[in-house]
Amino acid sequence: MTTHLDHEHQLEQRLRRTLAAVAATVHEGPTEETVSVPRLRRRRGLLVGVGVTIAAIPLVAAAVVRFGPEYVDRIPPENPIISGTIDGERYWVVDGRETSDCVGSPSGIELIAEENNLVGQEWNTSVVFFGPPTKDGCAPRGEVAPPAYTYDSDGGVVAGDGMLWMGALHPDVDQVRVTLAGGEPFDAKTFEHEGGTYYVLEVPPGISTFTVEYLVDGEVVEPLDGENDEHVVPAD
Protein backbone atom coordinates (compact mmCIF):
# COMPACT_ATOMS: atom_id res chain seq x y z
CA MET A 1 0.00 0.00 0.00
CA THR A 2 1.33 3.44 -0.90
CA THR A 3 0.79 6.11 1.73
CA HIS A 4 0.69 9.87 1.55
CA LEU A 5 4.12 9.97 3.14
CA ASP A 6 5.46 7.66 0.44
CA HIS A 7 4.14 10.03 -2.19
CA GLU A 8 5.66 12.99 -0.36
CA HIS A 9 9.01 11.21 -0.19
CA GLN A 10 8.86 10.26 -3.85
CA LEU A 11 8.14 13.84 -4.86
CA GLU A 12 11.00 15.14 -2.74
CA GLN A 13 13.38 12.59 -4.20
CA ARG A 14 12.24 13.47 -7.68
CA LEU A 15 12.89 17.13 -7.00
CA ARG A 16 16.35 16.41 -5.65
CA ARG A 17 17.20 14.28 -8.68
CA THR A 18 15.83 16.88 -11.07
CA LEU A 19 17.58 19.87 -9.58
CA ALA A 20 20.89 18.02 -9.33
CA ALA A 21 20.64 16.81 -12.92
CA VAL A 22 19.67 20.20 -14.31
CA ALA A 23 22.40 21.94 -12.32
CA ALA A 24 24.91 19.48 -13.71
CA THR A 25 24.14 20.73 -17.22
CA VAL A 26 25.84 24.00 -16.31
CA HIS A 27 29.53 23.62 -16.99
CA GLU A 28 32.52 25.86 -16.91
CA GLY A 29 32.98 27.48 -20.29
CA PRO A 30 36.04 27.45 -22.47
CA THR A 31 39.36 28.46 -20.97
CA GLU A 32 40.29 32.07 -20.95
CA GLU A 33 42.29 31.83 -24.16
CA THR A 34 39.09 31.16 -26.07
CA VAL A 35 36.92 33.80 -24.48
CA SER A 36 35.24 35.89 -27.12
CA VAL A 37 36.18 39.53 -27.41
CA PRO A 38 32.59 40.82 -27.37
CA ARG A 39 31.87 39.11 -24.09
CA LEU A 40 34.91 40.73 -22.52
CA ARG A 41 33.81 44.03 -23.95
CA ARG A 42 30.45 43.65 -22.32
CA ARG A 43 31.89 42.79 -18.95
CA ARG A 44 34.53 45.47 -18.84
CA GLY A 45 34.75 47.20 -15.53
CA LEU A 46 32.93 44.50 -13.65
CA LEU A 47 35.84 42.54 -12.31
CA VAL A 48 38.75 44.88 -12.79
CA GLY A 49 41.61 43.76 -10.62
CA VAL A 50 40.29 40.30 -9.96
CA GLY A 51 42.61 38.91 -12.54
CA VAL A 52 40.20 36.23 -13.66
CA THR A 53 38.93 36.16 -17.18
CA ILE A 54 35.29 35.40 -17.60
CA ALA A 55 34.51 32.22 -19.44
CA ALA A 56 31.73 32.09 -21.97
CA ILE A 57 28.69 29.94 -21.33
CA PRO A 58 26.69 28.35 -24.15
CA LEU A 59 23.45 30.27 -24.52
CA VAL A 60 20.70 27.69 -24.72
CA ALA A 61 18.20 29.17 -22.31
CA ALA A 62 14.68 28.62 -23.53
CA ALA A 63 13.24 31.96 -22.63
CA VAL A 64 16.00 34.06 -24.08
CA VAL A 65 15.35 34.66 -27.73
CA ARG A 66 16.77 37.44 -29.83
CA PHE A 67 19.01 38.52 -27.01
CA GLY A 68 21.95 37.32 -29.02
CA PRO A 69 25.56 38.27 -29.02
CA GLU A 70 25.12 41.63 -30.71
CA TYR A 71 26.03 44.70 -28.78
CA VAL A 72 24.50 48.12 -28.62
CA ASP A 73 26.59 50.33 -30.84
CA ARG A 74 24.23 53.19 -31.44
CA ILE A 75 21.50 54.93 -29.46
CA PRO A 76 19.09 56.22 -30.70
CA PRO A 77 18.67 53.48 -33.30
CA GLU A 78 18.40 54.30 -36.96
CA ASN A 79 15.03 54.62 -38.68
CA PRO A 80 12.68 54.17 -35.73
CA ILE A 81 9.03 53.59 -36.52
CA ILE A 82 8.07 55.24 -33.25
CA SER A 83 10.07 57.36 -30.81
CA GLY A 84 8.76 58.29 -27.41
CA THR A 85 9.45 59.05 -23.79
CA ILE A 86 7.78 57.63 -20.71
CA ASP A 87 8.64 58.77 -17.20
CA GLY A 88 11.76 60.41 -18.61
CA GLU A 89 12.94 57.21 -20.28
CA ARG A 90 13.37 57.24 -24.03
CA TYR A 91 12.24 54.34 -26.15
CA TRP A 92 12.03 53.43 -29.81
CA VAL A 93 10.13 50.91 -31.87
CA VAL A 94 12.00 49.60 -34.87
CA ASP A 95 11.57 46.90 -37.47
CA GLY A 96 12.33 43.55 -35.81
CA ARG A 97 15.89 42.63 -36.68
CA GLU A 98 16.23 39.46 -38.67
CA THR A 99 18.19 36.68 -37.02
CA SER A 100 19.84 33.80 -38.80
CA ASP A 101 17.32 31.37 -37.30
CA CYS A 102 14.35 33.31 -38.62
CA VAL A 103 15.23 34.10 -42.22
CA GLY A 104 12.03 34.56 -44.22
CA SER A 105 9.76 34.91 -41.20
CA PRO A 106 7.88 38.15 -40.55
CA SER A 107 10.15 40.34 -38.49
CA GLY A 108 7.53 41.94 -36.25
CA ILE A 109 8.43 45.05 -34.31
CA GLU A 110 11.16 45.49 -31.72
CA LEU A 111 11.01 47.74 -28.70
CA ILE A 112 14.24 49.34 -27.47
CA ALA A 113 14.11 51.05 -24.09
CA GLU A 114 17.15 53.21 -23.52
CA GLU A 115 17.52 52.28 -19.85
CA ASN A 116 18.09 48.65 -20.86
CA ASN A 117 20.31 49.32 -23.85
CA LEU A 118 23.38 51.33 -23.06
CA VAL A 119 26.08 51.49 -25.69
CA GLY A 120 28.50 48.59 -25.24
CA GLN A 121 25.97 46.34 -23.53
CA GLU A 122 24.21 43.43 -25.15
CA TRP A 123 20.96 44.35 -26.78
CA ASN A 124 18.11 43.82 -24.36
CA THR A 125 15.06 44.34 -26.50
CA SER A 126 11.65 42.80 -26.93
CA VAL A 127 10.04 41.58 -30.11
CA VAL A 128 6.38 41.08 -30.79
CA PHE A 129 4.66 39.45 -33.75
CA PHE A 130 1.30 37.84 -34.29
CA GLY A 131 0.85 34.12 -33.81
CA PRO A 132 2.49 31.29 -31.92
CA PRO A 133 6.29 31.33 -32.22
CA THR A 134 7.97 28.42 -33.98
CA LYS A 135 10.22 26.19 -31.92
CA ASP A 136 13.09 28.49 -32.89
CA GLY A 137 11.22 31.49 -31.52
CA CYS A 138 10.48 32.90 -34.96
CA ALA A 139 7.23 34.42 -36.18
CA PRO A 140 4.98 31.81 -37.81
CA ARG A 141 4.59 31.64 -41.54
CA GLY A 142 1.56 30.41 -43.46
CA GLU A 143 -1.52 29.55 -41.45
CA VAL A 144 -2.95 32.41 -39.42
CA ALA A 145 -3.95 31.75 -35.81
CA PRO A 146 -7.50 32.77 -34.75
CA PRO A 147 -8.23 36.33 -33.56
CA ALA A 148 -8.18 35.22 -29.91
CA TYR A 149 -4.45 34.62 -30.31
CA THR A 150 -4.02 38.39 -30.24
CA TYR A 151 -4.22 38.07 -26.45
CA ASP A 152 -1.15 35.87 -26.64
CA SER A 153 0.69 38.26 -28.94
CA ASP A 154 1.03 41.19 -26.59
CA GLY A 155 3.25 41.99 -23.66
CA GLY A 156 4.78 44.67 -21.54
CA VAL A 157 8.12 46.21 -20.68
CA VAL A 158 8.72 48.20 -17.52
CA ALA A 159 10.13 51.64 -18.35
CA GLY A 160 10.94 54.03 -15.53
CA ASP A 161 7.98 53.79 -13.18
CA GLY A 162 5.64 53.24 -16.09
CA MET A 163 5.19 50.49 -18.60
CA LEU A 164 5.15 50.09 -22.34
CA TRP A 165 2.62 47.58 -23.58
CA MET A 166 2.56 46.48 -27.19
CA GLY A 167 0.89 43.92 -29.34
CA ALA A 168 0.47 42.48 -32.79
CA LEU A 169 -3.08 42.16 -34.09
CA HIS A 170 -4.90 39.45 -35.98
CA PRO A 171 -5.92 40.84 -39.40
CA ASP A 172 -9.61 40.86 -38.38
CA VAL A 173 -9.04 42.81 -35.15
CA ASP A 174 -9.95 46.40 -35.89
CA GLN A 175 -10.07 47.99 -32.46
CA VAL A 176 -7.89 47.94 -29.35
CA ARG A 177 -9.83 49.18 -26.34
CA VAL A 178 -7.80 50.25 -23.32
CA THR A 179 -8.93 51.03 -19.80
CA LEU A 180 -6.34 52.38 -17.37
CA ALA A 181 -7.09 51.66 -13.71
CA GLY A 182 -10.83 51.67 -14.19
CA GLY A 183 -10.88 55.00 -16.04
CA GLU A 184 -12.68 55.86 -19.24
CA PRO A 185 -11.99 53.39 -22.06
CA PHE A 186 -10.18 54.68 -25.14
CA ASP A 187 -8.86 53.17 -28.33
CA ALA A 188 -5.14 52.61 -28.74
CA LYS A 189 -3.63 53.95 -31.93
CA THR A 190 -2.56 51.21 -34.28
CA PHE A 191 -0.07 51.30 -37.12
CA GLU A 192 0.83 49.13 -40.07
CA HIS A 193 4.26 47.66 -40.56
CA GLU A 194 5.21 45.25 -43.32
CA GLY A 195 1.71 43.86 -43.66
CA GLY A 196 1.03 43.52 -39.94
CA THR A 197 -0.90 45.77 -37.57
CA TYR A 198 0.57 46.74 -34.21
CA TYR A 199 0.08 49.12 -31.34
CA VAL A 200 2.25 50.49 -28.55
CA LEU A 201 0.59 51.76 -25.40
CA GLU A 202 2.20 53.95 -22.74
CA VAL A 203 0.98 53.03 -19.27
CA PRO A 204 1.93 56.04 -17.14
CA PRO A 205 3.49 55.82 -13.67
CA GLY A 206 0.91 55.36 -10.94
CA ILE A 207 -1.28 53.00 -12.93
CA SER A 208 -1.20 49.56 -11.32
CA THR A 209 -3.76 47.73 -13.47
CA PHE A 210 -5.18 48.12 -16.94
CA THR A 211 -7.18 46.17 -19.47
CA VAL A 212 -6.61 45.75 -23.18
CA GLU A 213 -9.48 44.26 -25.17
CA TYR A 214 -9.41 43.33 -28.83
CA LEU A 215 -12.53 43.81 -30.94
CA VAL A 216 -13.73 42.62 -34.32
CA ASP A 217 -16.60 44.63 -35.83
CA GLY A 218 -17.46 46.06 -32.43
CA GLU A 219 -17.51 42.66 -30.67
CA VAL A 220 -14.97 41.86 -28.01
CA VAL A 221 -12.86 38.81 -28.83
CA GLU A 222 -12.84 36.38 -25.92
CA PRO A 223 -9.34 35.67 -24.62
CA LEU A 224 -7.84 32.22 -25.01
CA ASP A 225 -7.91 29.91 -22.02
CA GLY A 226 -5.20 30.99 -19.66
CA GLU A 227 -5.00 34.46 -21.17
CA ASN A 228 -6.52 37.58 -19.71
CA ASP A 229 -7.37 41.08 -20.85
CA GLU A 230 -6.48 42.47 -17.42
CA HIS A 231 -2.86 43.25 -16.68
CA VAL A 232 -0.91 44.24 -13.60
CA VAL A 233 2.11 46.51 -13.74
CA PRO A 234 4.89 44.58 -11.92
CA ALA A 235 5.82 46.25 -8.65
CA ASP A 236 9.41 46.89 -7.68
Next chain:
Amino acid sequence: MTDLELGDSETPVLEETYRELRLPLLRLAFLLTGSRETAEDIVQSAFASAQPRWHRIDDPPAYLRRSVVNLARDGQRQEFRRRRLLRREPEPVTAIPEIDETWALVRQLPATQRAVVVLHYYQDLPLVEIGHLLDRPASTVRSDLRRALTRLRKALP
Protein backbone atom coordinates in the same frame (compact mmCIF):
# COMPACT_ATOMS: atom_id res chain seq x y z
CA MET B 1 48.24 51.46 3.39
CA THR B 2 45.52 52.43 0.92
CA ASP B 3 42.35 50.58 0.16
CA LEU B 4 43.74 49.77 -3.23
CA GLU B 5 46.81 48.17 -1.71
CA LEU B 6 44.65 46.28 0.71
CA GLY B 7 42.55 45.13 -2.17
CA ASP B 8 45.59 44.00 -4.08
CA SER B 9 46.83 41.96 -1.17
CA GLU B 10 43.45 40.23 -0.98
CA THR B 11 43.25 39.54 -4.67
CA PRO B 12 44.67 36.00 -4.57
CA VAL B 13 42.04 35.04 -2.02
CA LEU B 14 39.30 36.51 -4.14
CA GLU B 15 40.67 34.78 -7.20
CA GLU B 16 40.74 31.49 -5.36
CA THR B 17 37.19 31.95 -4.16
CA TYR B 18 36.11 32.91 -7.62
CA ARG B 19 37.61 29.80 -9.14
CA GLU B 20 36.14 27.63 -6.43
CA LEU B 21 32.65 29.06 -6.18
CA ARG B 22 31.88 30.35 -9.64
CA LEU B 23 30.50 27.08 -10.96
CA PRO B 24 28.36 26.21 -7.90
CA LEU B 25 26.98 29.75 -7.91
CA LEU B 26 26.29 29.58 -11.64
CA ARG B 27 24.34 26.38 -11.09
CA LEU B 28 22.33 27.90 -8.27
CA ALA B 29 21.61 31.01 -10.33
CA PHE B 30 20.54 28.88 -13.29
CA LEU B 31 18.12 26.92 -11.14
CA LEU B 32 16.70 30.16 -9.78
CA THR B 33 16.33 31.93 -13.11
CA GLY B 34 16.19 29.24 -15.80
CA SER B 35 18.53 31.29 -17.96
CA ARG B 36 22.21 30.54 -18.42
CA GLU B 37 22.95 34.04 -19.60
CA THR B 38 21.14 35.61 -16.69
CA ALA B 39 22.90 33.22 -14.34
CA GLU B 40 26.23 34.33 -15.69
CA ASP B 41 25.32 37.99 -15.28
CA ILE B 42 24.16 37.39 -11.74
CA VAL B 43 27.33 35.63 -10.67
CA GLN B 44 29.42 38.33 -12.29
CA SER B 45 27.49 40.99 -10.42
CA ALA B 46 27.74 39.11 -7.13
CA PHE B 47 31.54 38.99 -7.36
CA ALA B 48 31.71 42.55 -8.63
CA SER B 49 29.72 43.84 -5.66
CA ALA B 50 31.81 41.77 -3.25
CA GLN B 51 35.14 42.93 -4.59
CA PRO B 52 35.36 46.40 -2.98
CA ARG B 53 34.45 45.04 0.45
CA TRP B 54 36.11 41.66 0.10
CA HIS B 55 38.38 42.03 3.15
CA ARG B 56 35.35 42.85 5.35
CA ILE B 57 33.28 39.82 4.37
CA ASP B 58 33.39 37.18 7.10
CA ASP B 59 31.79 34.32 5.20
CA PRO B 60 32.29 34.77 1.46
CA PRO B 61 30.29 31.69 0.37
CA ALA B 62 27.28 32.78 2.43
CA TYR B 63 27.63 36.37 1.26
CA LEU B 64 27.85 35.36 -2.39
CA ARG B 65 24.94 32.95 -2.13
CA ARG B 66 22.74 35.64 -0.59
CA SER B 67 23.85 38.03 -3.28
CA VAL B 68 22.96 35.53 -6.02
CA VAL B 69 19.55 34.83 -4.48
CA ASN B 70 18.77 38.55 -4.19
CA LEU B 71 19.96 39.31 -7.71
CA ALA B 72 17.86 36.46 -9.07
CA ARG B 73 14.81 37.91 -7.34
CA ASP B 74 15.58 41.36 -8.74
CA GLY B 75 15.74 39.82 -12.18
CA GLN B 76 12.24 38.44 -12.01
CA ARG B 77 10.71 41.55 -13.53
CA GLN B 78 12.84 41.23 -16.60
CA GLU B 79 12.23 37.52 -16.91
CA PHE B 80 8.52 38.23 -16.58
CA ARG B 81 8.48 40.41 -19.60
CA ARG B 82 10.73 38.19 -21.67
CA ARG B 83 8.50 35.21 -21.09
CA ARG B 84 5.43 37.32 -21.62
CA LEU B 85 6.57 38.64 -24.94
CA LEU B 86 8.13 35.57 -26.42
CA ARG B 87 6.50 32.50 -25.06
CA ARG B 88 8.31 29.30 -25.74
CA GLU B 89 7.96 25.87 -24.35
CA PRO B 90 10.94 25.11 -22.11
CA GLU B 91 13.55 23.18 -24.02
CA PRO B 92 14.66 19.83 -22.67
CA VAL B 93 17.94 20.22 -20.86
CA THR B 94 18.85 16.66 -19.97
CA ALA B 95 17.04 14.46 -22.51
CA ILE B 96 15.70 12.45 -19.58
CA PRO B 97 11.91 12.78 -19.81
CA GLU B 98 11.22 12.61 -16.07
CA ILE B 99 13.85 15.23 -15.31
CA ASP B 100 12.84 17.56 -18.11
CA GLU B 101 9.17 17.27 -17.23
CA THR B 102 9.81 18.05 -13.58
CA TRP B 103 12.17 20.89 -14.42
CA ALA B 104 9.58 22.46 -16.73
CA LEU B 105 7.11 22.46 -13.84
CA VAL B 106 9.63 23.88 -11.38
CA ARG B 107 10.32 26.69 -13.83
CA GLN B 108 6.64 27.56 -13.84
CA LEU B 109 6.45 27.99 -10.09
CA PRO B 110 6.08 31.56 -8.81
CA ALA B 111 9.49 33.05 -8.12
CA THR B 112 9.46 32.76 -4.35
CA GLN B 113 8.11 29.21 -4.30
CA ARG B 114 10.71 28.22 -6.82
CA ALA B 115 13.49 29.80 -4.78
CA VAL B 116 12.32 27.91 -1.70
CA VAL B 117 12.23 24.62 -3.61
CA VAL B 118 15.70 25.18 -5.06
CA LEU B 119 17.26 26.28 -1.78
CA HIS B 120 15.66 23.42 0.16
CA TYR B 121 16.10 20.50 -2.22
CA TYR B 122 19.22 21.56 -4.11
CA GLN B 123 21.12 23.50 -1.48
CA ASP B 124 19.73 21.43 1.41
CA LEU B 125 19.11 24.55 3.45
CA PRO B 126 16.73 24.37 6.41
CA LEU B 127 13.61 26.50 6.15
CA VAL B 128 14.78 28.90 8.85
CA GLU B 129 17.92 29.67 6.87
CA ILE B 130 15.91 30.07 3.69
CA GLY B 131 13.74 32.52 5.58
CA HIS B 132 16.80 34.58 6.45
CA LEU B 133 17.97 34.52 2.86
CA LEU B 134 14.60 35.57 1.46
CA ASP B 135 13.68 37.93 4.31
CA ARG B 136 10.57 35.90 5.08
CA PRO B 137 9.42 34.32 8.34
CA ALA B 138 10.11 30.59 8.53
CA SER B 139 6.39 29.91 8.82
CA THR B 140 5.80 31.75 5.55
CA VAL B 141 8.59 29.80 3.90
CA ARG B 142 6.94 26.59 5.11
CA SER B 143 3.69 27.73 3.46
CA ASP B 144 5.58 28.60 0.30
CA LEU B 145 7.05 25.13 0.20
CA ARG B 146 3.73 23.44 0.91
CA ARG B 147 2.03 25.39 -1.87
CA ALA B 148 4.83 24.58 -4.28
CA LEU B 149 4.66 20.87 -3.49
CA THR B 150 0.87 20.85 -3.81
CA ARG B 151 1.13 22.51 -7.17
CA LEU B 152 3.81 20.10 -8.39
CA ARG B 153 1.93 17.07 -7.09
CA LYS B 154 -1.17 18.10 -9.02
CA ALA B 155 0.76 18.65 -12.22
CA LEU B 156 2.91 15.53 -12.14
CA PRO B 157 1.42 12.25 -13.36
